[in-house]
Amino acid sequence: MLLGMASVPERLIGAATRLFADKGYDRVAVQEIVDLAGVTKGAMYHYFGSKDDLLQEIYGSLLRMQTERLEAIASGPGPVAERLHAVAADVVVTSVENFDQAKVYFRSADQLPEAKRRAMRAERRRYHERFRSLVEEGQEAGVFRTDVPADVTVHFFFGTVHHLGTWYHTTGPLSAKEIGRHYADLLLGSLRP
Amino acid sequence: MLLGMASVPERLIGAATRLFADKGYDRVAVQEIVDLAGVTKGAMYHYFGSKDDLLQEIYGSLLRMQTERLEAIASGPGPVAERLHAVAADVVVTSVENFDQAKVYFRSADQLPEAKRRAMRAERRRYHERFRSLVEEGQEAGVFRTDVPADVTVHFFFGTVHHLGTWYHTTGPLSAKEIGRHYADLLLGSLRP
Amino acid sequence: MLLGMASVPERLIGAATRLFADKGYDRVAVQEIVDLAGVTKGAMYHYFGSKDDLLQEIYGSLLRMQTERLEAIASGPGPVAERLHAVAADVVVTSVENFDQAKVYFRSADQLPEAKRRAMRAERRRYHERFRSLVEEGQEAGVFRTDVPADVTVHFFFGTVHHLGTWYHTTGPLSAKEIGRHYADLLLGSLRP
């Protein structure tokens, strides 16, 4: 049971995040969540309309944060290659630093019912497009290769980020920063003309 | 209903592949599978011990095929960069050409119960290691960068392949070969010293 | 939300009447009632001991009113046929003029728990018996047929009144008075020897 000072909704989000990250949304029973949070089902449904809402809440706060950081860095100063390197490293670092949330997002976001899934996809697409515009900026500036479409490159890179949830362990030898730098290096390397 | 000459087990595998690819293992009921295959539940349990067995069968045949091709190409003649380019393009092409199977593997393979999951992971690791040894061969030959560990590169690349199931559509503008070439180009690009 | 000057208990009764009439007692959640009344559950349980109490209050005031009017008219002057015609028309008119209350009574009164249901039945029986005594008075006076027991006639007539809630619409072409007259005419017609 998750004890401590945290409020009931916070405890519920925490419990759900842990369990969804471990077993995937479909394999977690509401009963497990409330048991871990130390409350009853009624309490959960007092704060959240459904099990879906918990999932949405979890991935939503991560996605919002990452989108904000992407926009801040991408619109900042400096050569485009440096900015792309920075955003690539940043999304890896924030994913690893909020690893349970990230795993939930990568693994379970499309278990949402149609309506919520559409909203999630729209948010994700916004992120994708801002990232792609950075690649295109570099292509137009002549510093990135143009024989591979920017769209493909972005999907290529986000595949690697999503896959972190499958193999990376926060307790392993590579720190968040190291893995972020490696991934950004590989991305920038792959884009050289 | 899936008609045709196919045998009952084949029809069951076909139906399960289609449904698991679309909705994910957990969201498909055995009843749906047998309905689509045009048989009854009893028939399914006659040929397969459980729902898990269907899943194992589906990803297993793809993984086996890809492992064989990897080994054939990797052990073939030619400079290591060319061989790596070939295996990278090949795994993309075979995944796209067997897209439903690939989606099932990428998305649902870890829904298997512990015992079967271990077997799957072992097979997957074999593939990973053979691929990595190719990267290391290039590093030792001095044609690939060494500042990023080979292991990280391999995870990096396989992330992108797994992610295909999320965004790629066989009906879209990019053919299997094109996407394979782009992905292999990006991989090789990223490995330049 | 039901606004206006009305007191909290009045707003609660109003909200419950509307909702019970529409959906039936069992299909209305206490939360819906308090939402429509613009108060909280605590407020409701401050004024009413339970959801049952609201129901009892609603049908009770109508039944009391109808009983009083029945007694006043039945004990008044005039030939028995005229008095019966008047009470029959009157119960229809007052039911239609308080249509939501009447619907609640007709439809939901026997959802009450045993104890309260007994009280309700006793009140209803009093009404029934006074009505029947009027029929018997006419039979003894020789103006009503005697081949059908008075009891049956009264049930026969009250069935029609209860059924109003099922088909009658206050917005339709028939006014309360018209439908009251028609029903009383039919009743009197059916009683001719």
Add this chain to the structure above:
Amino acid sequence: MLLGMASVPERLIGAATRLFADKGYDRVAVQEIVDLAGVTKGAMYHYFGSKDDLLQEIYGSLLRMQTERLEAIASGPGPVAERLHAVAADVVVTSVENFDQAKVYFRSADQLPEAKRRAMRAERRRYHERFRSLVEEGQEAGVFRTDVPADVTVHFFFGTVHHLGTWYHTTGPLSAKEIGRHYADLLLGSLRP
């Protein structure tokens, strides 16, 4: 538990009829039905898609039977007054002879979800209209009063039939035939010009 040779679906319908008649659809749990039928919930959902389906099945067979009988008698030979008397008595007799089914229909038919409710209403309307056309036939023939609209008369009469479920007891002093004759007598009496 309902024992005997009856098949499982029959036992389920029997149990549901008894319980719905007693307590109303909303107050009966599926668990109670299957307990009384001596099977498990899984068995019930093997035969019936939902709790609604049981309800539909129950009232449907009664309504179909009554509609057939109405049409047979109404279209038969004889003066219109006699035919109307016969159909009025018949609907009372069949309702009383299938009293549990009739109670379910009278009391619970509008607990159905929208889609099924529409179908039920259509069936009921067909019955109503055939009955009304008989009244109109008598009005045109000059044997029934015309100062009360036929539609009102039909609602008037069906109210009394529906109400039977509220007060009539099969164990009481009045037989099905007696109550049928009384009701038909009252209807015909009420229609005299």
Add this chain to the structure above:
DNA sequence: CATGAATGAGCTTTCATTCAT
């Protein structure tokens, strides 16, 4: 007076699997 968080028991429905035929 009034709030609203929390309870706990109950609800309908789903589903992989078994087994007598």
Add this chain to the structure above:
DNA sequence: CATGAATGAAAGCTCATTCAT
């Protein structure tokens, strides 16, 4: 070989009511 009836455990969700503040 194949059927399909039946199981039993679990799932997500609802709701009247209580109670500390």
